[in-house]
Amino acid sequence: MKLINEKITDYIQNNQTFLLMTHQKPDGDAIGSVIALGRGLKQIGKQIDYFMQDPIEQNLSFFDEIKYFNKTENQSYDAVIVVDCSTWTHICKPAKLPEYKAVINIDHHITNEGYGDLNHVENVAAASELIYRLLKQMNIPLDEEMADALYTGISTDTGSFQFSNVTSATHQILAELYQYPYRYADIARRVHHEKSLMQMKMCGAAIENTTLINDATIAWTVLDYKTIHQYGGDINISDDIANIGINIKGVSIGVTLKEVEKDIYRVSLRASSECDFDVSSIAKCHDGGGHNKASGFTFQSNLEALKQEITSKFNEIKDGRNQ
Ligand SMILES: [Mn+2]
Structure with a gap:
């Protein structure tokens, strides 16, 4: 498996406080990748805040982790980590940014501007694929909600595994998410089909x-x-x-x-x-x-x-x- 920029994993390892953000009008990949990353980093003792003031679509609101969104406590962070967002302008961010030492940019859009101090931009199906690999690389195990979040992200950006961006790597990740079986039919229905x-x-x-x-x-x-x-x-x-x-x-x-x-x-x-x-x-x-x-x-x-x-x-x- 190709490595995520090791400067990013080293920086996360050696620092403590992070503010997580993603693009405006967040979709399943934005929410999924942020939640999987946030929960994973908390597991290894990092202090995580989420900024997400744009409304979350009803069909993505089932994640327990959302209750921690916008409970921003710190005035300053070791880094702002932005996932799934190609430009600095399109980030859903506070009107006045807190202080931070670095911006980490993890994204899969080919149009990404490389606005981070540390960047990992790779053309894969979903930002959630990159987050899965980052968690693996840092030896952080998945819990059920992280698996749900990664499934939601990858499933959203691949049109339920039907788009041409799906690769064998995508399915290898999915195979591992199925360590928690019997969950994804319900998520797929909510994410792709359920409507008013x-x-x-x-x-x-x-x-x-x-x-x-x-x-x-x-x-x-x-x-x-x-x-x-x-x-x-x-x-x-x-x-x-x-x-x-x-x-x-x-x-x-x-x-x-x-x-x-x-x-x-x-x-x-x-x-x-x-x-x-x-x-x-x-x-x-x-x-x-x-x-x-x-x-x-x-x-x-x-x-x-x-x-x-x-x-x-x-x-x-x-x-x-x-x-
Ligand atoms: Mn995406």
Whole structure:
């Protein structure tokens, strides 16, 4: 197993107080990797605080460890550890940061800026994979909640082990999590399928509002402000809505837009498994980030211009391939 940057494990070993943070609008990988790391470090006597003031989705709120979130006690830390976040701007962090000696950045996004004093950025399926390896490397055993957290993280970022980022290493980690059996069917149902009736109806509206453009290679889904509020006002784009487009036969790119305020859109991009177009290249141009098959950003301008941009960039690489 490839090592996590040993400067990171040495620094953790030789220091005592840590503040754990992750990206804004935390998903299963963000919450899972933070909880597994936090509980693991407490086991070896470290003092851990968590900062997570963004709301936690209902389907991720079952972790006992969440009760320790935002009970920040220290004014200063040996290090701030940030997991699963590609840029310093996108971290969910206090308005006034406490004092800290170092920033440790552990992430799996290819767009990561390397903002830490110590960094480990590696293109694996989930940040939770990196945290699993870090815990192994530090000889920290898993408990049930850590296993649940790692399962949640890896399962979230691999679309329940179906995306092209899954490797044999992913499954080897899973095999070990199954030392605690009979738990994961329930977690998988909660994380991937359980919804309120309104959320179900929002998926229906997303399907209803999907059109195909660029010779049916790009799916374009728009949820306007009125529709979002008709179905409960949840402005986050859930994975199942973001993936609607690429589940349509023949579609390479799925673009989902949610109008969060008048003319301001949250955009989610997905590429199908057969498509080698890197959607994070577009997200990066708009101050967003992510992975080559899944990324996002916020957009404020006219949608026609965005449609043009995505279509022409996609056609450029497609045409390049055909030459
Ligand atoms: Mn992640």
